[in-house]
Amino acid sequence: MSAPESSTKVYIEIVKQLRNMIQVEGYQAGDKLPSERELSERLSVGRSSVREAFRALELLGLIETRRGEGTFIRDFRGHNLVQLLSTFILQDDRARTDIKETKYLIEWDCLWLAAKKVSEEELQSFRNWAESTVYTDDEFFYHIILLADNHLFMRMWTILKDYYNSLKFDQEPVAKADYIKLVDSLLSYNEQLIKDQYCKIRNLSSI
Amino acid sequence: MSAPESSTKVYIEIVKQLRNMIQVEGYQAGDKLPSERELSERLSVGRSSVREAFRALELLGLIETRRGEGTFIRDFRGHNLVQLLSTFILQDDRARTDIKETKYLIEWDCLWLAAKKVSEEELQSFRNWAESTVYTDDEFFYHIILLADNHLFMRMWTILKDYYNSLKFDQEPVAKADYIKLVDSLLSYNEQLIKDQYCKIRNLSSI
DNA sequence: AACAGAAACTGGTCTGACCACTGTGTTGAA
DNA sequence: TTCAACACAGTGGTCAGACCAGTTTCTGTT
Incomplete structure (x- = not known):
């Protein structure tokens, strides 16, 4: 050479x-x-x-x-990087706050995108799934991110989710009815309602 | 071993x-x-x-x-990854749309965070800088991200910015007065005003 | 046609040699 | 005493070669 x-x-x-x-x-x-x-x-x-x-x-x-x-x-998956990068990058006390903040905002962004992009039929179908299935918080929001139809957000959220989970926040379980209410707020196409419902799920005063 | x-x-x-x-x-x-x-x-x-x-x-x-x-x-910098990952990951036509969408939403998230976190003095100081300095769009929003005070968003935005720039979108220059108006809207702590002004800068119908 | 074994391919790990750069300590001249 | 030059020991950088282990392909026999 x-x-x-x-x-x-x-x-x-x-x-x-x-x-x-x-x-x-x-x-x-x-x-x-x-x-x-x-x-x-x-x-x-x-x-x-x-x-x-x-x-x-x-x-x-x-x-x-x-x-x-x-x-x-390989078909790229970001999850390999999380375990690696987390050691080197987010080691200060600020990391926990930033991770929470960032994850919540990206979830909100995806809710907003989903409300804009998704047809009523798709939302109804998702609501049916939400009613009839047992799912974790991650599984529920995974579907939201899918509906947002943005591959980049999907990757970012996946990485954030893994890292967020590894930090072991105290987190009260969310009632299934609240997830359903969130989907209903999407169906209403009312941004304020969606915002209020998401804030309730995440215990936020505003977003 | x-x-x-x-x-x-x-x-x-x-x-x-x-x-x-x-x-x-x-x-x-x-x-x-x-x-x-x-x-x-x-x-x-x-x-x-x-x-x-x-x-x-x-x-x-x-x-x-x-x-x-x-x-x-090393003090980590994501920019090494951009050039690398971009080759392997975002190669489909969807990438351009996703990148734009994601960058704009993260910029909006940071505007929102800045509006919440920053004191009037800091905003005033930033306004003075904006009035008296010649800056690029990237430099302006870099400062916004700094004000948002979230290291994770800073890294994500930096990566997105580099990749966004490498895609060479047609983008009309933004009038300096519009940047100033955006800062003023931050000073007003009016979310709708901030939103409207950001949409104007980015030629969006909504966010 | 099927099967078994050999051969050739692949990656995985390691040793050793040598080169090039940097930092440190020593020595001799001024 | 100070300073420059040199030697030495450390570091990383590149490479050849050996050998091992797994997979695939080829060949010969039945």
């Missing part, structure tokens, strides 16, 4: 080449990447440098390597 | 040990970690396995390694 300018590390260059290759050749989740040895030859770098790049991407949850089989693009 | 149960890879075990060590021994940003060779001996693993673990954490932006000096805990 050509001498790196501005002393970029070889494994970083390899990560860049991999990204480029994935983009240009249109790799999808489940697709197999070239083997370590093949990339080593193709890029004229040591196999251990290729392994370093693969390891880094694997820890991110972007690829997975299987002994005897190969290296594959 | 003891034989890994359920075939966990050695570098993953090393990452776990590092996380544990950082937590238990209370490492801070800027602190130096034990050297590759020392960890190799201490954990009874190959130096290349330690390097794999370090590389992975470095790519995440959690540590940095400097030749001849050592390995240090």
Whole structure:
């Protein structure tokens, strides 16, 4: 490999080449990447440098390597990062407050989006599900986020939920009737009503 | 190192040990970690396995390694992840819509938080800055996010901003007077006024 | 056609060599 | 006494090679 300018590390260059290759050749989740040895030859770098790049991407949850089989693009899940990042980032006392605040606001954003986007039939269907099913708070809001139809919020919420749960807040169980009331407020398309009902569920004075 | 149960890879075990060590021994940003060779001996693993673990954490932006000096805990910045994750995750046409939607809602959330948290003096001081300074849209909203005083939103917004900018949306410049009006609406503590003014800046019918 | 075994592929871990950079201590000259 | 140069010991960076373990493919026999 050509001498790196501005002393970029070889494994970083390899990560860049991999990204480029994935983009240009249109790799999808489940697709197999070239083997370590093949990339080593193709890029004229040591196999251990290729392994370093693969390891880094694997820890991110972007690829997975299987002994005897190969290296594959993964369907990304953020949950690997939560456990990792939580150790390094949110260690101060402020974290708990920020997590709570952020999770609640994103839930509210998704309620708002759901109220805007979702048809009455879909809401009715969701209400039927809410009435006839036993679910956790997470499961209920997972459905809300689905209705909001924003993949990015789904990822963020999923990460926040995992981390929020790991912090073990004291949290009174929410009565099922209150969840139903929240869905009914969505059906009413009344923003203030939705807001009031969500605040009740989360014990907030306002949002 | 003891034989890994359920075939966990050695570098993953090393990452776990590092996380544990950082937590238990209370490492801070800027602190130096034990050297590759020392960890190799201490954990009874190959130096290349330690390097794999370090590389992975470095790519995440959690540590940095400097030749001849050592390995240090970094003050985390999400911006390394944006460039990386964007390639693998948000590749479908939906991404653009989701990014816009999410960024705008987080900006709104932070406006709302700022309106709740910030004293009139702070707002006045910010208004003075806004009047007397030349700034970009990003710089203006960076200050809003600072006023919201939520580290998590700051990180999320920073990541979203970078990615949003990389997508190169057509975006008309905002008149400085409109930024000032937004600050004034904050000073009025009138949520509807804040909302209206933000919608004007972002060309939204509602939020 | 089916099956068993060999071969070739894959990733996983490690050792060792050597290079390049940095920091520290020592030494000799001014 | 001070300062510059040098040696040394530490650090990370890259690589080759060896060997192991799992999976897939190929080949020969029945």
